[in-house]
Amino acid sequence: MEIKIKDLVKQYGKNTVLDIPELTINSGELVGLVGNNGAGKTTLMRLMLDLIEATEGYIETDGHRVNEDVAWKAFTGSFIDGRFLIDFYTPEEYFAFIARAYGIDKDSLDRRLEQYRPLMHDEILGTRKYLRQFSEGNRQKTGIIGAMLVHPKVLILDEPFNYLDPTSQITVARLIREMNLQFGTTVIISSHNLSFVSEISTRILLLEKGRIIKDLDNLDSNATQELEEYFNTAE
Amino acid sequence: MNENVNVNVNENENENIKMLKLLLRLWADQKRRDFKWGRFLGEAYFFVLFMIVSCTVTFVIYEETGAAEGMEMVIPFIAAGIIIPDFINKLLMKHDETVMDHYLKSKPIPERSWNRFLLVTNLFSFWNWAIPVLLLPFCVLFLKWQLVLPSFLLLMGVSLAGGVAITAFCRARGWTNKWPVLVAMVIWQIIALAYAMTVIVLPWWIHVAVFLLLCVGAVAVFYNYLCDLRRYDESKARADRLFLGASSLFSMEYISVLRSKRLRVATFILPLVFIFNCYTQHINGLNVMFYLMLMFAVFAPSMMLGQWVFGIEGNYFDGLWTKPVSIREILGNKFRFYALLNIAPTLLVMPLIWIAGLSPWLLAATWLFTAGFANLTLMPTALISSRIELFQSAFFNYQGASMAVNVYGLVVIVPLAIYCLCTWLLSPVVCAIVLAAIGIAGFALYQVVIGWLSRAYERRRYTCFERYRQ
Numbered sequence: 001m002e003i004k005i006k007d008l009v010k011q012y013g014k015n016t017v018l019d020i021p022e023l024t025i026n027s028g029e030l031v032g033l034v035g036n037n038g039a040g041k042t043t044l045m046r047l048m049l050d051l052i053e054a055t056e057g058y059i060e061t062d063g064h065r066v067n068e069d070v071a072w073k074a075f076t077g078s079f080i081d082g083r084f085l086i087d088f089y090t091p092e093e094y095f096a097f098i099a100r101a102y103g104i105d106k107d108s109l110d111r112r113l114e115q116y117r118p119l120m121h122d123e124i125l126g127t128r129k130y131l132r133q134f135s136e137g138n139r140q141k142t143g144i145i146g147a148m149l150v151h152p153k154v155l156i157l158d159e160p161f162n163y164l165d166p167t168s169q170i171t172v173a174r175l176i177r178e179m180n181l182q183f184g185t186t187v188i189i190s191s192h193n194l195s196f197v198s199e200i201s202t203r204i205l206l207l208e209k210g211r212i213i214k215d216l217d218n219l220d221s222n223a224t225q226e227l228e229e230y231f232n233t234a235e
Numbered sequence: 236m237n238e239n240v241n242v243n244v245n246e247n248e249n250e251n252i253k254m255l256k257l258l259l260r261l262w263a264d265q266k267r268r269d270f271k272w273g274r275f276l277g278e279a280y281f282f283v284l285f286m287i288v289s290c291t292v293t294f295v296i297y298e299e300t301g302a303a304e305g306m307e308m309v310i311p312f313i314a315a316g317i318i319i320p321d322f323i324n325k326l327l328m329k330h331d332e333t334v335m336d337h338y339l340k341s342k343p344i345p346e347r348s349w350n351r352f353l354l355v356t357n358l359f360s361f362w363n364w365a366i367p368v369l370l371l372p373f374c375v376l377f378l379k380w381q382l383v384l385p386s387f388l389l390l391m392g393v394s395l396a397g398g399v400a401i402t403a404f405c406r407a408r409g410w411t412n413k414w415p416v417l418v419a420m421v422i423w424q425i426i427a428l429a430y431a432m433t434v435i436v437l438p439w440w441i442h443v444a445v446f447l448l449l450c451v452g453a454v455a456v457f458y459n460y461l462c463d464l465r466r467y468d469e470s471k472a473r474a475d476r477l478f479l480g481a482s483s484l485f486s487m488e489y490i491s492v493l494r495s496k497r498l499r500v501a502t503f504i505l506p507l508v509f510i511f512n513c514y515t516q517h518i519n520g521l522n523v524m525f526y527l528m529l530m531f532a533v534f535a536p537s538m539m540l541g542q543w544v545f546g547i548e549g550n551y552f553d554g555l556w557t558k559p560v561s562i563r564e565i566l567g568n569k570f571r572f573y574a575l576l577n578i579a580p581t582l583l584v585m586p587l588i589w590i591a592g593l594s595p596w597l598l599a600a601t602w603l604f605t606a607g608f609a610n611l612t613l614m615p616t617a618l619i620s621s622r623i624e625l626f627q628s629a630f631f632n633y634q635g636a637s638m639a640v641n642v643y644g645l646v647v648i649v650p651l652a653i654y655c656l657c658t659w660l661l662s663p664v665v666c667a668i669v670l671a672a673i674g675i676a677g678f679a680l681y682q683v684v685i686g687w688l689s690r691a692y693e694r695r696r697y698t699c700f701e702r703y704r705q
Contacts, residue, residue: 049557053697073559083704084554086487088494088625096482101558130494132626 001075001153001186002027003048007057010043010210018043018210020057025188025203030180032201032218033190034227039207041190042080045158048188049078061154074102077152079143079160087132091124091142094131095149102150112149119145119171137163144172148179155179155187161196169193173200194231198224206230247345254348255355258339262356285369293372306377310386311434311446313370314393315427321366321394322420325401327505329362333406350462353402354454363398367391385443392450396423399454403461412464416457423453484565488572491547495625498540498547506535506580513584517591525591526658529598530651532580534605537573538647541613542620544569549622549703556696563689566614570681573613574606600667601654603674609650611677614688618695622703 003025010018018040025031033041046052048059050066058065061072078084086094099109113125123138124145131139140163147155160176161169177200179185191197197204204223206214214230216223335349357363367390374386397420404416430449434442492498509532516525531538548555548565555565581602587593653673657666692699 049553051553051556051700070559073557076557078557080553083551084557086551086554088491093482093490097487098558100482101560 001062003154003186003188004060005057006060008044008047008054008059009056010040010047010052011055016210018047020044020210020212023205023212025186027186028180028184030177030187030200030202031189032197032204033188033207034192034194034197034204035190035207036231038209040210041207042158043210044207045078045080045156045188045190048156049076049080051080072154075153076156077147077150077154078156079147080156080158082139082143084143084146085131085139087130089131090128091131091134094142094146098146098150104150109149112151113145116145116149116175119168119175121168135163137165137168140164141168141172148175151179151183151185153183153185155185155189157187157189159191160189161191161193169196176200194224194227198227251345251348251351254344255351258344258348258352259355262352282365286372289369290372293376297376307379307382307386307439308434310374310378310382310389311431311442312428313373314389314446315424315431317366317370317390318393318397318424318427319420321397322400323508324366325362325397326404327500329360329398329401333402347462350458353461354399354458357395357398357402360398363391363394365394367394382439385440385447389443389446389450392447392454393427396450396453396457399457399461403457403464406461406464408464415460419456419460484560485568485572488568491625492540495547497623497625501539502536502576503579505539506532509535510580510583513587514590517587517593521591521593523655523659527651527655529584529593529601530605530654532584533577533601534609534650535580536576537605537610537613540576541569541573541610542616543623544614544617544620545699546620546623547625549620549699550625552700552703556700561689562692563685566617566685566689566692567682570610570614570685573610577602577606577610594663594667596667597658597663597670600670600674603678604650604654604670605674607674607677607681609647609654611681611684612646612650614684615646617688617692618699621705 005020005023005025007022008018008020009016017038033044035041043052047054048061048066053067058067060066061076064071066072086097089097095109095113096106098104099106104112119141124134124142131142134142140160144157144160147157155176157176160172164172173196176187176189180187180200180202189197189201198218198221201218201223204214204216204218204227205212206216206227214226216226218224333353335344339349367387370390371383371387374383374390378386400416400420400423404413407413407416426449427446430446437445492502509528512528513525513532516528519525544566545552581598584593585595585598588595588598654670657669661669
């Protein structure tokens with residue numbers, strides 16, 4: 001699923017927080033968005049998910065403009081923050097709701113959830129706890145699993161490694177890469193964790209004050225050094 | 236040694252007072268920064284409406300009875316009489332900060348200072364002033380000027396006792412700790428009523444002075460209980476029941492109500508008040524007042540939830556919008572869910588068919604009218620409502636309210652007015668036919684209305700999303 005961005009601008013008052021004249025994310029790419037706080041990573045993701053309105057320009061997913069057509073929702077999985085979770089649901093109910101929304105039957109859901117057991121660590125399913133009672137880490141895991149279990153053609157995750165213990169971070173990174181390789185999913189993730197992003201991404205976009213200042217091919221993980229140099233000199 | 240102990244006690248007391256002042260300053264800062272003119276004017280508007288009603292009723296009584304001598308004898312009975320209704324009112328409306336937030340708890344703020352803070356803030360709580368202020372016109376019109384202030388103070392004393400009781404009730408965890416408050420309220424009510432009767436024996440001034448002392452005593456009792464309550468905030472609640480088979484959008488409607496105490500109270504408890512009124516009102520005959528109560532009873536559950544359509548979903552709308560979920564389907568589900576909700580109070584007032592001779596056709600027509608038409612008037616709040624916190628205690632916590640919602644709330648008057656006019660002007664049979672016809676028309680057209688509404692929502696979705704994030 002190709003994602004095209006054209007003349008995209010987002011302003012809050014007189015402040016331009018995002019300005020991308022042109023960007024194409026090819027089908028099957030695993031794109032890492034990196035940048036300092038306030039660079040515009042989350043804003044870009046919110047625009048891709050039609051959660052905020054662009055001041056100018058548009059985003060197309062598979063040829064459909066995201067703000068004009070809802071077709072993209074059927075093949076997009078995403079998790080940005082806690083507002084994606086239904087706090088009065090248990091994880092089982094939450095996953096069941098997602099499965100129903102995406103037309104996944106119960107057996108398929110159970111099979112798909114099995115592959116996320118290592119990530120859940122027996123702390124999510126079977127606890128009879130509501131999502132609001134979970135720690136931030138477990139809420140993060142639930143959100144990520146909810147985005148991935150639909151086997152999306154486009155996967156958008158904002159800072160998926162936040163709140164996770166080291167083992168879970170490695171597991172999430174592995175699952176994202178496997179999804180990308182197995183299903184050809186176009187993945188866009190943002191993170192401050194340069195090592196994970198460099199390890200799994202095929203392409204890295206470096207944002208600074210709303211603009212893409214570096215578009216790095218990372219097929220051989222060769223963008224790491226350039227990124228480290230950039231962030232070291234940016235202090 | 237004794238001197239050292241005295242010095243320590245004084246130092247502790249000074250420390251407590253210092254911390255109390257700090258807490259009050261924090262509280263004042265928070266109130267000042269949360270203050271919004273729009274919300275204040277909206278709340279003031281409704282309070283003024285209630286004051287107008289109070290003044291009007293008082294004037295009417297004054298016109299008919301004149302300023303009768305000895306009206307001050309009624310005041311103790313009024314004070315005693317408002318205790319339980321005031322408690323119920325505060326249970327629904329008053330939102331109390333009973334436990335320190337984590338940023339306070341991790342600081343060296345003594346529990347005693349916090350408890351005193353709770354007591355002092357009760358003095359400024361709107362809901363502790365509401366009923367005494369609403370009764371002020373009665374005091375001013377019917378009493379000699381020297382008696383107005385002590386009467387008002389007595390009403391305030393009773394209200395304050397109830398306010399502190401509510402604070403204790405909210406702070407108590409588990410029914411083992413909540414029951415003593417309820418029992419104490421009943422005992423307080425009995426004592427107050429019994430004492431009120433002595434007004435015919437004692438001189439009024441002495442009676443009121445002693446009554447005030449009793450109020451102080453009641454405040455002290457509830458305050459001491461509040462201080463004794465220990466609250467550990469770790470939530471160990473587990474889902475009683477998993478709704479695994481109910482994963483649809485429709486099931487989300489009732490699951491959210493069942494799992495949010497705030498929504499449960501509003502949806503199931505408040506209508507009971509109106510149902511109770513129906514059973515007491517029919518004694519005066521099946522007049523307009525009775526039918527108004529009937530309409531409120533049937534309408535109440537959906538009216539409470541429908542004030543903020545999408546207020547619940549606002550908590551997770553980002554998640555909903557990014558999934559293949561239809562806004563139209565959500566709105567349609569709400570309409571159907573509200574219709575189902577209206578059935579419960581309808582069934583609960585059914586005995587009035589035999590007790591009071593209520594027409595069963597009119598009752599059925601009331602449900603049809605409410606479910607098919609009145610609920611439809613609520614749906615447009617989807618365009619203007621804010622997110623509501625599902626897990627706060629009082630339903631009318633004004634978080635999420637806006638001037639637009641307050642003003643739109645007046646639209647609810649339209650179905651109520653139509654209903655009252657029909658029951659007043661038409662015979663029961665014709666009234667039932669007209670109301671049923673309107674309701675059936677609503678059911679027939681609701682898909683059209685929902686379709687229009689969903690398109691309107693999608694056009695202004697970004698504004699709505701932004702509102703949910705605040």
